[in-house]
Amino acid sequence: MQKVILSFILMVFAYFSVNAQDAGQVVNPNAPEISFEKTSHDYGTVVQGSDGTCEFKFTNTGKEPLILSKPQSSCGCTVPTWPQEPILPGKSEVIKVTYNTQNIGPINKSVTVTSNAQTNRVVLTIKGNVVAKPATTMPEKTNDQSATPVNK
Numbered sequence: 001m002q003k004v005i006l007s008f009i010l011m012v013f014a015y016f017s018v019n020a021q022d023a024g025q026v027v028n029p030n031a032p033e034i035s036f037e038k039t040s041h042d043y044g045t046v047v048q049g050s051d052g053t054c055e056f057k058f059t060n061t062g063k064e065p066l067i068l069s070k071p072q073s074s075c076g077c078t079v080p081t082w083p084q085e086p087i088l089p090g091k092s093e094v095i096k097v098t099y100n101t102q103n104i105g106p107i108n109k110s111v112t113v114t115s116n117a118q119t120n121r122v123v124l125t126i127k128g129n130v131v132a133k134p135a136t137t138m139p140e141k142t143n144d145q146s147a148t149p150v151n152k
Helices: 002-023
Strands: 034-036 040-047 053-060 078-081 092-099 105-114 121-131
Touching: 034 121, 040 053, 078 105, 092 105, 092 121
Parallel strands: 040 121
Antiparallel strands: 034 053, 053 092, 078 092, 105 121
């Protein structure tokens, strides 16, 4: 009997939780909206140690100021830099993402941008492949005694 009562209470709780979520999602027609020019960047093939910075330009297409929360990268090798101040309606800004190109191998990382926009979560992705620096060799010194010096 206790199991039946407990099950009933859990079902009622779950029902009201789902309905509360639906009621809480009232759309503000004046809310800010974040619109990115692109949400993915392909580095292609890059050499180890090269510049791993790319930019994601976005615009506040809503009617209220847009405020970004701290973007979260999928790992420590990817570091986002974002504007700290509110972005006014119609204004554009940039989120810079820097990947540590000292790590050799394929790149497939993401940065999750959270904001007060209607679309409150946007995932930016970077991909590519980092290859090792080509080995540099010094020319070998020859001890050829038959060679004659060149005079200019």
